[in-house]
Amino acid sequence: MECPSCGGALTLITETYEIPYFGMVLQSTFICSCGYRFVDIFPFEEKIPMRYTLPVGRDALCVRVVKSSTCVIEIPELGVRVEPGPASEGIVTNIEGILRRVESALKTAIQWGDPDQKRKGKKILKNLWDVLEGNGVVTVILEDPRGFSCIVSEKAVADTL
Numbered sequence: 001m002e003c004p005s006c007g008g009a010l011t012l013i014t015e016t017y018e019i020p021y022f023g024m025v026l027q028s029t030f031i032c033s034c035g036y037r038f039v040d041i042f043p044f045e046e047k048i049p050m051r052y053t054l055p056v057g058r059d060a061l062c063v064r065v066v067k068s069s070t071c072v073i074e075i076p077e078l079g080v081r082v083e084p085g086p087a088s089e090g091i092v093t094n095i096e097g098i099l100r101r102v103e104s105a106l107k108t109a110i111q112w113g114d115p116d117q118k119r120k121g122k123k124i125l126k127n128l129w130d131v132l133e134g135n136g137v138v139t140v141i142l143e144d145p146r147g148f149s150c151i152v153s154e155k156a157v158a159d160t161l
């Protein structure tokens, strides 16, 4: 494969993980000498499109999450929906890691938005920081059309799409 950044040859490094209640996943990391890096994850078993919903307060921040490159992150209370872009990576992380991705998407939106969007974005960011500090509860929804993503918790509600 060619590097989308410089056209050079990409090096592929693979690793496998066992995720409880989800199965084995293959993590593929593409690296180029120019500094380009892209990671994605693929389950070994065939999956069906799923939506996971979890109420997130202080206790849920460390809940394990598998987020593939096609995963949509939604937090209805904050009016946030993060669609996967070309830079969206597949990672094994936790809820805090998911909220940090939302934080960085919001910061980008604030940077490029008009004054009204900046104002709204900053308000949402403040509420998000409250949740990250363990104050307040929001609902985190992960939706993956390939079913490659999962919130690994008994408290997460799983629905087929």
Ligand SMILES: [Zn+2]
Residues within 6 Å of the ligand: 003, 004, 005, 006, 007, 008, 032, 033, 034, 035, 036
């Ligand atoms: Zn490159």
